[in-house]
Amino acid sequence: MMTDPVLRAYFLGRLPEEEARRIEERVLEDAGLFTTMRSAENDLFDDYARHRLTPDEESAFLERYRNESERIRFARTLAARKDNVVRFRRRMTLAAAAVIGAVVLSALFIMQPRPDVSDVLPRPPVSVSAVQTLEITLGASRSTDATPSLALRNDVSTLHLRIHLDPDDRFDNYTVELRSAAGATAWRAAGLAAIMREGDLSLSASVPASALGNGTYELSVHGEDEPLGFTTLEVRRTD
Amino acid sequence: MSSESNRGPNPDAFEVLLRSLDPDRELAGHLYEELRERVEELLRWWGSPNSRDLADRTLDRVARKLSEGAEIRPGSMGAYVRGVARMIFYESRREHIEPLGNRDLPLSQPDESMEASLRCLDRCLDALPAEDRGLLLRYYDSGAAERLRIAADINISIVALRLRTLRLRARLEQCVTSCLEAQ
Numbered sequence: 001m002m003t004d005p006v007l008r009a010y011f012l013g014r015l016p017e018e019e020a021r022r023i024e025e026r027v028l029e030d031a032g033l034f035t036t037m038r039s040a041e042n043d044l045f046d047d048y049a050r051h052r053l054t055p056d057e058e059s060a061f062l063e064r065y066r067n068e069s070e071r072i073r074f075a076r077t078l079a080a081r082k083d084n085v086v087r088f089r090r091r092m093t094l095a096a097a098a099v100i101g102a103v104v105l106s107a108l109f110i111m112q113p114r115p116d117v118s119d120v121l122p123r124p125p126v127s128v129s130a131v132q133t134l135e136i137t138l139g140a141s142r143s144t145d146a147t148p149s150l151a152l153r154n155d156v157s158t159l160h161l162r163i164h165l166d167p168d169d170r171f172d173n174y175t176v177e178l179r180s181a182a183g184a185t186a187w188r189a190a191g192l193a194a195i196m197r198e199g200d201l202s203l204s205a206s207v208p209a210s211a212l213g214n215g216t217y218e219l220s221v222h223g224e225d226e227p228l229g230f231t232t233l234e235v236r237r238t239d
Numbered sequence: 240m241s242s243e244s245n246r247g248p249n250p251d252a253f254e255v256l257l258r259s260l261d262p263d264r265e266l267a268g269h270l271y272e273e274l275r276e277r278v279e280e281l282l283r284w285w286g287s288p289n290s291r292d293l294a295d296r297t298l299d300r301v302a303r304k305l306s307e308g309a310e311i312r313p314g315s316m317g318a319y320v321r322g323v324a325r326m327i328f329y330e331s332r333r334e335h336i337e338p339l340g341n342r343d344l345p346l347s348q349p350d351e352s353m354e355a356s357l358r359c360l361d362r363c364l365d366a367l368p369a370e371d372r373g374l375l376l377r378y379y380d381s382g383a384a385e386r387l388r389i390a391a392d393i394n395i396s397i398v399a400l401r402l403r404t405l406r407l408r409a410r411l412e413q414c415v416t417s418c419l420e421a422q
Contacts, residue, residue, distance in 0.1 A: 004383065011284070021321070024281055024317075024321050025317040025318040025321045026317060027277060027281065027317070028274065028277050028278065028281065028316070028317035028320050028321055029316060029317040030317075031273065032398045034277050034280070035398050035401045035402045035405065036398065036401060038280065038401075038405050039401040039404070039405055041284075042379075042405070042408060046379060064286070067286075067288070070412070070416055071412070073356060074356075074411075074412045074415060074416075076353070076356075077353065077356040077357055077359075077360050077415065078360070078379060080353055080356075080357055081357055081360055081361070082380055
């Protein structure tokens, strides 16, 4: 069985001569090995383009392949495309998740039993009903063109944001920001820490409801300096 | 260019080589093409800039030796061909030293060049059937475990999946190169 590390060592010129010779003899007669080796070589180019090689490997790679400029350029283009797609997906999934969160919240709000005016029992303390939660899950759904809408009750004092992140997006601290359509910062929290629980990476933040009037906002999430996604959010204050 | 290459393949010797690959001439022709492709790739792995030409010269010499009575033990064709290829490779290095400097790729690629490459890549991806495009992107964005899952999903072996994606990648790379040259 020829493993990927052995083949990688072959391509980087790190196998003992005798072992390399045996592989070369075998590959001339073994169609499966030939395919596997070409595939492993492409993976090596991709790993170089995606900066996944150790400094020693990178130097061995360049010594061997620096003349294969077309292949290197192609691998770099594939890598750059992947980066672009990941950023695009993050934006779109954040937008989609915001829609879902808003819809769920609106539905919960509508389904909530209305207080009966003839009810003699005292009203619950304000603090119980003062928090509304907006749940956002990155990576949970596909794109949508709809602008999410949040019905924010006037008796709510705090909007609790819970943002589920891509588990690969681990940073020491995060920044979440809400900007108005005019570009003014309505609310911002920096230095937030994410929590990993059972494979789910999530961020929590509390937004004072007073910071949000009727209007459109842009919600953005950064992991340190890297933008992880943003979406527009239509806020509608309701009684 | 060596005298061997100028002379071209000896038809009789070529027939001997084909017979040594398989008694069925049609199948032998197919096996010859496969062998030639592998020898060419092997020479490229060794760093030959003209691996196609050297692969032809290798198989011409193997054919000539067989027609002159050389015997290859069963199961030793790979070792024999590899030995001849190695000799041809060393000879070619004595004949001609390829200047490397003007073939080097700058270690960083200018942004505008990358933008053009990305535009071409997107155009070429759009030209692929949706199923092939999806498979190619999923495969090359995956690790080993996910690739096994892909193979299972479409009910083919991992080697068959590698072969399919290799062909798609080669097609895509060729398309991107042509697109960039046309700009």
